Amino acid sequence: MAFSADELRVLRRALAIALHPTPLADEDIQDCHRLADSLDEATHEAGRLRAFLLADLVRYRDALPGSATGYLELLQDVLAVGYDPRPEDLAALRTLRGHPAGPAVLARCQDLAERSVRARLALRTAPAPRTRLLALPGGRAADEPRPQPKPKPEPAQPHPKEPVPGERPVPKPSEVFPPRRRPQPPAERLAAG
Template sequence: MAFGADELRVLRRALAVALHPVPLADHDVQECLRLADSVDEAVREAGRLRAFLLADLARYRDALPGTATGYLERLQDALAAGYDPRPDDLAALRSLRGNPAAAAVLRRCQELAERSVRSRLAGRTVTVPAPATPAGPRRARLLALPGGRAADEPKPKPQPKPPAPDERPVPKPSEVFPPRRKPVPPPGQWAVG
């Protein structure tokens, strides 16, 4: 996530107020709330992107062995982003063991899976080591903290959902597309035999 110059100005002001509380003008509060909404939307978008990438990884895994190259690329990207390899991934990589790249990814996934299992058994959180080849800059996760003026404002009441529209029957194809009628020739062209 990258901040623009205006967003950094708002963020710097909000951090200064957090360290040295002073009353804020309503305009400044509104800017902070807009920035918080933007950050929340970016976090939601990151979640949607992660779900899409995991579904894409599953599609490539299901289409193996024909998609080996694409699957390995997506799996390495997922591992770099902190993905915990599943048993399906290990089985898929074992089936590609003849591929040197797949064998290297399999070794890495086995190490990560073993650490994950040991950590879960020990009751700790899992720390994923950095990949051997960096896939891009790693970013820290932002967390929203409760408090501030937004916590004092009354929360809006949820609006009731409108009632569902009545179910209409689905029309038959013959109702939507009536049968074609043969064209009738004009009366003067009747053949007399």
């Protein structure tokens, strides 16, 4: 992302104000708002461009092997902006080993995919930070012997067939859904005649 000279001037002033808070003039506030709007627009446009590139990458990958050169170039472009190769990309690159650039791009993608998997696993296995301090070591209580707490006896588990006092028994299906009675056909009347 590139800034114009005006945007850099506003950014410098905003950083200076953040470091040394002072009252702002209305013009400075408006400049900061315009800069924020420009940054939002640039971020939105970058997101749109990334989505377009990724959709284009899928189209090129689906058209392989005829689009090998275009696919490899586009894949290198999206890798440069932080794209993590997917299993489909690795499978497609394995089919392009005969292409001059295929093996090098495959090696790079395998390395990036491995780093990405390791980073995700590290996040999953990292212990959550403790939010509460339960006890502080030291003090007078640290010198005194502590009595060991007595284990609490476990409550006796009732037998599954025995009803637990105070609980309603589970109804049988026939009690909840009584059998349906079939309607009886109307009795035929014999007419005298």
